[in-house]
Amino acid sequence: DAKANGRGRWSFFDNSMQEHVQTKDKMSRALRQAIDNDALDIAYQPQCDSSANQIVAVEALARWDHPELGAISPSSFIPLAEETGMINDLGLWILRRACRDAHQWPDVVISVNVSPTQFKHPRFVETILETLEEYNLPPSRLEIEVTESVFAGQAQTILTSMRRLKDRGVKVALDDFGSGYSSLSYLRTFPFDTLKIDRDFISNMDQGIEAQAILTTIIQLGQALGMTIVAEGIETSEQLKFLADSGCHRMQGYYISRPLPDNALTAFLEDHELNAAMQDTVNASVQ
Numbered sequence: 425d426a427k428a429n430g431r432g433r434w435s436f437f438d439n440s441m442q443e444h445v446q447t448k449d450k451m452s453r454a455l456r457q458a459i460d461n462d463a464l465d466i467a468y469q470p471q472c473d474s475s476a477n478q479i480v481a482v483e484a485l486a487r488w489d490h491p492e493l494g495a496i497s498p499s500s501f502i503p504l505a506e507e508t509g510m511i512n513d514l515g516l517w518i519l520r521r522a523c524r525d526a527h528q529w530p531d532v533v534i535s536v537n538v539s540p541t542q543f544k545h546p547r548f549v550e551t552i553l554e555t556l557e558e559y560n561l562p563p564s565r566l567e568i569e570v571t572e573s574v575f576a577g578q579a580q581t582i583l584t585s586m587r588r589l590k591d592r593g594v595k596v597a598l599d600d601f602g603s604g605y606s607s608l609s610y611l612r613t614f615p616f617d618t619l620k621i622d623r624d625f626i627s628n629m630d631q632g633i634e635a636q637a638i639l640t641t642i643i644q645l646g647q648a649l650g651m652t653i654v655a656e657g658i659e660t661s662e663q664l665k666f667l668a669d670s671g672c673h674r675m676q677g678y679y680i681s682r683p684l685p686d687n688a689l690t691a692f693l694e695d696h697e698l699n700a701a702m703q704d705t706v707n708a709s710v711q
């Protein structure tokens with residue numbers, strides 16, 4: 425009857441809820457272990473300058489290879505770390521590893537994603553500066569990426585932290601610009617060095633004149649404010665060309681390279697340098 429049916433539905437719901445909670449609990453314990461046992465990893469995605477001749481920066485992207493479940497996306501384990509209060513430890517692990525690895529690529533800026541919780545931590549700036557010192561990395565080699573979700577509250581704390589980082593030479597980038605309720609007043613109030621245009625704008629670019637108009641306008645706005653403009657999610661040569669022609673400074677995306685393990689990045693940089701040198705020779709002989 426209807427009542428039994430109803431009860432059945434509820435108990436089914438309860439079970440799946442409970443399973444969900446158990447899975448989450450298991451996952452968060454596994455993540456805790458991965459952080460404590462150095463079992464996380466970083467993939468580095470190159471960013472080239474607009475002429476594509478030089479790799480000027482790399483973005484550090486957290487990776488977690490679970491022993492049974494395989495690779496888990498940061499889009500799931502970063503929010504899990506946020507929810508369970510592990511994000512500060514995870515973020516510090518990534519920061520330290522990135523600063524350590526950075527010595528392998530002397531002329532490249534390392535861009536590290538930082539969650540709003542980390543950024544708002546009272547010792548955030550000290551932690552950054554101490555880590556740079558510990559790994560003997562010049563502050564100018566580090567860029568911090570935050571998304572606009574950082575602006576939910578504590579504007580004064582954020583502003584103070586940004587200024588202190590800037591004073592020391594650490595760059596701060598606004599990530600995924602345009603993806604949420606981006607307000608232009610953020611750009612006026614907060615002294616970002618770098619503006620990363622959200623991937624959606626790049627992938628929609630081929631769909632017409634409106635998307636292109638928005639892109640060129642964002643680039644001009646960033647330029648007018650003296651910011652470095654980075655485009656991410658570039659997958660085609662057409663996209664790369666359009667963005668370079670529009671004045672975008674740094675290019676990131678599968679078309680240039682997928683995110684790479686540190687040793688693969690070293691090989692990629694060597695290849696890239698060689699190709700650029702050969703290209704120069706070809707250009708010189710043509711002229």
Ligand code: C2E
Nearest residue numbers: 485486498499502518537538539657658659677678679683
């Ligand atoms: P994000 O910071 O916007 O990073 C860019 C994402 O786009 C990366 O996904 C990258 O692999 C992907 N991507 C790059 N080029 C292309 C392309 O040409 N096409 C497509 N379709 N995708 C491309 P990933 O590595 O899965 O990271 C997802 C998000 O997780 C990041 O977005 C970032 O918000 C977060 N995340 C990753 N690592 C960390 C970390 O160490 N700390 C924090 N707080 N967040 C992180």
Ligand code: MG
Nearest residue numbers: 483484485537
């Ligand atoms: Mg990222």
Ligand code: MG
Nearest residue numbers: 483537569599
């Ligand atoms: Mg990012």
Ligand code: MG
Nearest residue numbers: 599600620656
């Ligand atoms: Mg992004």
